[in-house]
Amino acid sequence: MTAPTTAPARAQTSPDWRQDAVVYQVYPRSFADSDGDGCGDLAGIRSRLGYLRDLGVDALWISPFYTSPQADGGYDVADYRAVDPAYGTVGDAEALIADAHALGLRVIVDIVPNHCSDQHPWFLQALREGTASPLPQPSRTSSAPSCGSGSTWARTASASTSPTAWSRPPACPTSADTNKSAC
Numbered sequence: 139m140t141a142p143t144t145a146p147a148r149a150q151t152s153p154d155w156r157q158d159a160v161v162y163q164v165y166p167r168s169f170a171d172s173d174g175d176g177c178g179d180l181a182g183i184r185s186r187l188g189y190l191r192d193l194g195v196d197a198l199w200i201s202p203f204y205t206s207p208q209a210d211g212g213y214d215v216a217d218y219r220a221v222d223p224a225y226g227t228v229g230d231a232e233a234l235i236a237d238a239h240a241l242g243l244r245v246i247v248d249i250v251p252n253h254c255s256d257q258h259p260w261f262l263q264a265l266r267e268g269t270a271s272p273l274p275q276p277s278r279t280s281s282a283p284s285c286g287s288g289s290t291w292a293r294t295a296s297a298s299t300s301p302t303a304w305s306r307p308p309a310c311p312t313s314a315d316t317n318k319s320a321c
Contacts, residue, residue, distance in 0.1 A: 155244070159196040166203045166225050167212070180226035184234040187241050197244035203231070207255055214255040 170182030180203060190198060202212035205220040212222070221228050238245045254261055 161197045162195040163199040165201045177224050180230040180234050191241045199246040201248050216255040216257040
């Protein structure tokens with residue numbers, strides 16, 4: 139990759155860069171595959187940064203690339219501090235961000251704070267702790283709207299008779315909403 143001579147003009151001149159920015163969202167799995175395994179990755183994104191800059195992009199919005207069972211396209215995060223091996227390593231993420239900044243591109247990473255995978259340590263801990271958990275303590279019925287038919291609450295895989303054996307998945311059955319007070 140070649141270092142830029144100048145950063146994009148909009149990013150340099152606007153006092154509130156977001157007002158005029160061209161933001162390009164990248165879904166890592168399908169954007170660019172650097173190693174030929176059929177799955178896009180962080181190194182693939184990194185290899186295309188110059189093209190994005192040349193298109194006039196000011197900021198890159200990267201969809202989740204955290205460790206995930208991938209039941210919800212990476213939005214079912216199992217570890218917010220690790221990169222899913224399918225996408226690379228933390229070092230790959232650091233190199234991508236450094237190169238983007240060198241090209242005058244800002245980087246926005248989708249952090250998904252409102253829910254996690256049912257494999258995340260927070261969720262597993264909440265199941266173990268019962269009423270002391272940070273998960274909501276729902277009853278079997280809820281007045282919350284449902285996107286489909288039936289209740290918005292779902293039994294967890296390790297269901298018991300305890301009310302803590304229920305969670306409210308946002309869209310995917312293997313994702314669990316986090317309690318706002320725990321965020």
